[in-house]
Amino acid sequence: MIKHARTHGLAVIPRGAGHSTSGQAQAPEGFVLDMTSLATIHDISPTQVVVDAGARWSDVLRATLPHGLTPPVLTDYLELTVGGTLSVGGLGGASHHHGAQTDNVLSLEVVTPAGETITCAPTSNREIFDAVRAGRGRNGVITRATLRLIPAPEFVQWHKLHCTDTDQLVADQRLLVNAGTFGYVEGQLKIRDGHHVAELEAVAFNASQGNLNGLAFQDIETQSTTYWDFLNRLASGEPLLREAGLWDSPHPWCNVLVPSSAAEGLLQHLQQELGADLYSDFGLVLAYPLISSKITTPRLRLPPGDLVFLIAALRYSPTDAPDVVTAMQQANDVLVTKALNAGGTLYLAPL
């Protein structure tokens, strides 16, 4: 198909689970390749797994966890495809230890824009390896990936720390990721029962992790759970969103990477606009602290600084409400301008 399209000057865009929110997996007047039928999980060894690019991360985990193994970094939601997240980066709460998912790929099988199938890795066809990781499907189609595996945690202690405000949330996040004492660190702002909530999630993956000394949070909820239940925590949200009619409706989401020094200001701004008008009752803001040196994927452009934050405004518009979508997009434009002015970069935006 790629050779045919090339001959006729048409675009070919691969599509994984199609969860991108700004048409990244669309090809106006061209071809969209549905990758989801290419979803076999191949060999699993103690250090790696070979998977087809259309496999979802939940499928990968269902295959590796029985062997006591896991990819080091998972996205919050597991029903995204391997090819889809490797084409953007793939950041999660473990990225401050392990980088992006694209930093944990050992090799890739790729169909190049010329229609040739090649294997690429850090030591062979390096240019192609670097062009397709976080390449948004524009530099070749990933058909198969060899992913790094590590031992899966058998111990999961999940803390939700409630902070008085965004400044305290950011300060505690900085402290935790610099100390490296938790396996997973993320944060979120939301409105629940009419109150603003600034919540830091910190997860210990073994008994030696979990030092909370020096943090300024107000109160804490702690639960022990299985690794799978923790990773798959968003699965219960899907039926709720479907019931509320917000699953197939527009999601003008906006993701920016900003220097650590800009995190408080941007989160204060986003906290002020949180509410039904620009988010719906389900919307929220996420903040992931990241250690820059762990992220080495060339196309995943980071702002300057040793520590940076991924900030995501997750907005849900009702169906058939173009005015609401416009207002949400305008709010995103403001966020993007503020982020770029602060030296930030865009994550997940169309190329």
Ligand SMILES: Cc1cc2nc3c(=O)[nH]c(=O)nc-3n(C[C@H](O)[C@H](O)[C@H](O)COP(=O)(O)OP(=O)(O)OC[C@H]3O[C@@H](n4cnc5c(N)ncnc54)[C@H](O)[C@@H]3O)c2cc1C
């Ligand atoms: C509920 C939810 C939670 C999320 N959480 C996170 C998170 O925690 N961290 C994070 O980093 N991101 C997160 N994301 C964003 C997500 O990583 C990206 O939107 C991702 O691209 C979606 O994967 P997909 O399979 O749906 O890809 P698609 O939307 O289908 O495609 C995304 C891009 O990848 C390209 N592409 C797809 N497959 C291939 C392939 N095989 N070869 C080459 N290019 C390909 C497409 O052309 C497109 O440009 C989340 C998204 C959702 C909906």
